Amino acid sequence: MGILLIWSLVLFLIKWIACKRRGAISYDSSDQTALYIRMLGSCVIFKQLSTRDVRVRSRAGFVSERRGSHPYIDFRILHSQSETDVPLSARNIRRLLSFQRYMRSSLFFRGIAAQNSLYILDDDYNGQAKCMLEKVGNWNFDIFLFDRLTNGNSLVNLTFHLLNQHGLIEHFNLDMVKLRRFLVMVQEDYHSQNPYHNAVHAADVTQAMYCYLREHKLAKTFTQWDVLVGLIAAATHDLDHPGVNQLFLIKTNHYLASLYNNTSVLENHHWRSAVGLLRESGLFAHLPLQDRQQMESQLGCLILATDISRQNEYLSQFRIHLDKGDLHLDNADHRLFILQMALKCADICNPCRTWELSKQWSEKVTEEFFHQGDVERKYRLDVSPLCDRHKEKIYDIQIGFITYLVEPLFVEWARFSNTRLSQTMLGHVGLNKASWKGMQQEQSSSGDDTLPQKDRIP
Numbered sequence: 067m068g069i070l071l072i073w074s075l076v077l078f079l080i081k082w083i084a085c086k087r088r089g090a091i092s093y094d095s096s097d098q099t100a101l102y103i104r105m106l107g108s109c110v111i112f113k114q115l116s117t118r119d120v121r122v123r124s125r126a127g128f129v130s131e132r133r134g135s136h137p138y139i140d141f142r143i144l145h146s147q148s149e150t151d152v153p154l155s156a157r158n159i160r161r162l163l164s165f166q167r168y169m170r171s172s173l174f175f176r177g178i179a180a181q182n183s184l185y186i187l188d189d190d191y192n193g194q195a196k197c198m199l200e201k202v203g204n205w206n207f208d209i210f211l212f213d214r215l216t217n218g219n220s221l222v223n224l225t226f227h228l229l230n231q232h233g234l235i236e237h238f239n240l241d242m243v244k245l246r247r248f249l250v251m252v253q254e255d256y257h258s259q260n261p262y263h264n265a266v267h268a269a270d271v272t273q274a275m276y277c278y279l280r281e282h283k284l285a286k287t288f289t290q291w292d293v294l295v296g297l298i299a300a301a302t303h304d305l306d307h308p309g310v311n312q313l314f315l316i317k318t319n320h321y322l323a324s325l326y327n328n329t330s331v332l333e334n335h336h337w338r339s340a341v342g343l344l345r346e347s348g349l350f351a352h353l354p355l356q357d358r359q360q361m362e363s364q365l366g367c368l369i370l371a372t373d374i375s376r377q378n379e380y381l382s383q384f385r386i387h388l389d390k391g392d393l394h395l396d397n398a399d400h401r402l403f404i405l406q407m408a409l410k411c412a413d414i415c416n417p418c419r420t421w422e423l424s425k426q427w428s429e430k431v432t433e434e435f436f437h438q439g440d441v442e443r444k445y446r447l448d449v450s451p452l453c454d455r456h457k458e459k460i461y462d463i464q465i466g467f468i469t470y471l472v473e474p475l476f477v478e479w480a481r482f483s484n485t486r487l488s489q490t491m492l493g494h495v496g497l498n499k500a501s502w503k504g505m506q507q508e509q510s511s512s513g514d515d516t517l518p519q520k521d522r523i524p
């Protein structure tokens with residue numbers, strides 16, 4: 067009996083260690099439909115031995131500070147190449163500063179008093195950030211500047227401000243400490259090393275969503291609940307994005323791809339991660355169960371709608387409604403559908419911003435694509451479409467994106483909500499597309515000989 071007990075304990079320990087080393091997924095057994103994925107032990111790196119053989123090994127001595135980071139692939143290696151050119155000392159300093167910023171933001175928002183006199187400097191920055199928030203409904207809002215002024219905490223500050231401004235904290239009797247905690251966890255679960263899919267993108271989408279919710283048609287019919295769901299969905303819609311696309315996860319046999327049957331893999335993961343953080347923070351614990359379930363399911367409706375591969379599905383449905391003129395915003399289902407369309411617009415609204423902002427987003431998303439391509443090439447995988455830095459050009463990517471995805475969506479949105487904002491957005495899209503076309507023509511007339519050597523196909 068004693069030996070059996072010891073043997074059981076040994077088996078349990080072996081399983082537990084193996085699980086920790088791999089980075090485990092835990093499921094919330096209280097809800098079978100909710101595959102609450104909680105990433106544990108992210109101290110692993112990705113090692114590709116052949117195109118079909120993806121292996122993982124522990125990285126001794128390294129303890130990840132991030133919550134919810136990727137269990138099978140340490141995506142920091144995706145960004146290591148650009149760091150090789152930087153002197154070691156500069157690299158270390160940058161990491162140190164970044165770590166300090168992370169610690170400061172976490173401690174600050176979790177209510178632990180700051181003991182650093184440098185906060186005097188932050189007060190000045192906070193003043194400027196507060197000034198910016200007074201114009202948060204302005205379409206020219208510069209989220210990059212706001213992120214700098216808030217010391218990299220744009221998502222927390224912006225979302226908190228919007229919820230407060232709408233009277234949602236009071237209306238739903240939200241606990242301020244739990245709300246802060248929830249927003250900090252959301253911000254931390256975005257990967258700051260992703261050039262594009264990071265917390266600044268989430269803040270940008272939340273700001274755009276806010277602009278759409280202010281539009282007359284929506285403002286006069288949408289309930290406080292609708293606004294709450296819309297803003298939380300915007301803030302969490304890319305949660306724990308690994309900086310690579312679904313195709314990458316499928317071809318590397320990533321467990322998330324199998325978990326979600328290769329369908330809306332990332333969007334499902336963002337949604338489940340958001341649900342996990344809501345439950346963990348207890349933000350809505352005081353609301354009736356039915357409301358909490360409704361919140362989780364509506365968040366799913368909205369976040370899953372951001373799957374760009376399903377764009378045509380949503381767009382044709384939108385067109386049919388507009389042709390028939392049968393959208394009635396006193397109907398809760400119709401309001402939910404409009405929230406889905408609004409979030410889709412907010413998610414791909416980069417080309418609708420001013421050229422200065424739009425160009426920065428284009429460069430960031432291209433950088434992320436090309437990083438994925440670099441990793442695929444390094445591990446002898448087929449380089450995914452748009453990800454090959456030796457073949458693709460930023461202007462071609464942008465012209466295609468605007469023509470096939472952005473313009474068709476925003477034309478229909480303007481049919482639904484024909485306002486000054488809709489016309490402004492379409493105006494920027496036209497101008498930005500013309501700018502990219504200008505670059506394309508310039509390049510084709512000057513020829514590829516002008517390209518630096520490193521940018522040529524080997």
Ligand SMILES: [Zn+2]
Pocket residue numbers: 267271303304413
């Ligand atoms: Zn997004």
